[in-house]
Amino acid sequence: MPEPVIRRAGPQDAETLSEIGARTFSETFAHLYPPEDLQAFLAEAYGLERTRKDLADPAKASWLVEADGEAVGYALAGPCGLPHPEVTAACGELKRFYLLKPWQNGGHGRRLFDEIMAWLQADGPRDIWIGVWSENHGAQRFYGRHGFEKVGEYGFEVGRTVDLEFILRRKGADFSTSARTTQGAQHNFA
DSSP states (O other): OOOOEEEEOOGGGHHHHHHHHHHHHHHHHGGGSOHHHHHHHHHHHSSHHHHHHHHHOTTOEEEEEEETTEEEEEEEEEEOOOOOTTOOTTOEEEEEEEEOGGGTTSSHHHHHHHHHHHHHTTTSOOOEEEEEETTOHHHHHHHHHTTOEEEEEEEEEETTEEEEEEEEEEOGGGOOHHHHTTTTOOOOOO
16 A cells, blocks of 8 residues: 555645545444434535535644545544533644544554644643544544543434543643654655
8 A cells, every 4th residue: 555645634625525524434433323314414524514614714724644646534633622621722622533444553543643733732732632432442542542531421413323422631741742842843654
């Protein structure tokens, strides 16, 4: 497989982001939901209008992971919107972080994660939050290795289905010096 390129997405990438978002969510979770609930959720959460709005928001950033010009993953980060009493306006959130299955477990997720964390910490250390499905043990282990701890739970609605979602947080004071040194670096993974 070709080595993927990770880059910041811009307004011209809205259709690609919308498509890869719906595709990765479906690949990961479609088996959990009735088809009509899934379709309604995808239209709202990954629709072109929502994607364009996220791309236009200066407080948010999106990334694409591409191999041979095809999107194989993506991420979205910005202000934290998770329902936890300790979330403040200064907190950041890794909102979406997905790779298609053939691109998982090859180090690509780690490189994408490093890009996101550098962006979220560009103005200095702050608390970073993540919501993760309670049954996604692999993601929980990944985040645990990077200093995130479970601090709460909430219900994530997809139509009539409500999934148990864990709220994870990494305190800004725990942001490692080694990760901080990469925040200004240009990365070329091609």
